[in-house]
Amino acid sequence: MAREVQITFDCADPAALAAFWADALGYRLQDPPAGFESWEQALDAMGVPPERRNDASAVVDPEGSGPRLFFQRVPEGKQAKNRVHLDVRAAPGLDGDARMAALETEAERLVSLGATRLQRYEPAPPLVAGFIVLADPEGNEFCLD
Template sequence: MAREVQVTFDCADPGRLAEFWAEALGYRLQAPPPGFDSWEQALEAMGVPPERRNAASAVVDPDGAGPRLFFQRVPEGKQVKNRLHVDVRAAPGLQGEERMAALEAEAERLVAHGATRLKRFEPEPPLAFGHIVMADPEGNEFCLD
C-alpha cells in the first residue's frame, strides 16, 4: 500500500521558509482549522503563547498532487550539506539554451524571494541536461532542474 509523504524542514523561521517554498513551488500556506479565519485566531484559541506561534508552519499543493511541506523550528542551525534535497522541475521538456534560459529566469525570480544561487552546471549530452544549484533563505540546497 502506498503511503502519503510529507517533507519536513528543520529551520529557525518556519513562517518565512514556508512562504518561500510556497512561492517556489506554487503551493499555498495550509489553511487554519475549520472555524477559524486565520492561524493567529486558531493559535490564540488553543492557548499558544505569542512567542511560540512561529514554531511550525506548513504549505500544501493546491491541486493535492504534491507532498505537504512541514517547517519546524529547531534550536540548532544548519551544520553541513544536505544529504537529501528538493529538485524543482523548472524546465520540463526543454533542452539546451532554451532550458538553461528558463532555469536562469527561475533562479532570478527565487533570488528576489530570498534564495541564493550557488552553482550552474552546464548541459553535458547525452545524459546531463544542465541545472542550477540554489539555497533557500536558511541555506538548504535545492536544484532547479
C-alpha cells in the same frame, strides 16, 4: 499501498521559510483547522503563547497532488550539505539553450524571493541535461532542474 509523503524542514523561522517555498512552488499556506477563520484565532483558542506561534508552519499544493511541506523550528543551525534535497522542475521537456534560459529565468525569480545562487552545471549529454543549484533563505540546497 501507496503512502502520502510530507517533506519536513528544520529551520529557525518557519513562517518565513514557508512563505519562500509557497512562492517558489506555487503552493499556499495550509488553512487553519476547521471552525477557525485564521491561524491567530486557532492559536488563541489552543492557548499557544505569542512566543511559540512561529514554532511550525506548513504549505500545501493547491491542486492537492504535491507533498505537504512542513517547517519546524529547531535550536541549531544548518551544519553541513543536505543529504536529501528538492529538485524544482523548472524546465521539463526543454533541452540545450532553451532549457538553460528557462532555468536562468526561474533562478532570477527565486533569488528575488531570497534564494542564493550557488552553481550552474552546463549540459553534458547524454546524462546531464544541465541544472542550477540554489539555497533557500536558510541555506538548504535545492536544484532547478
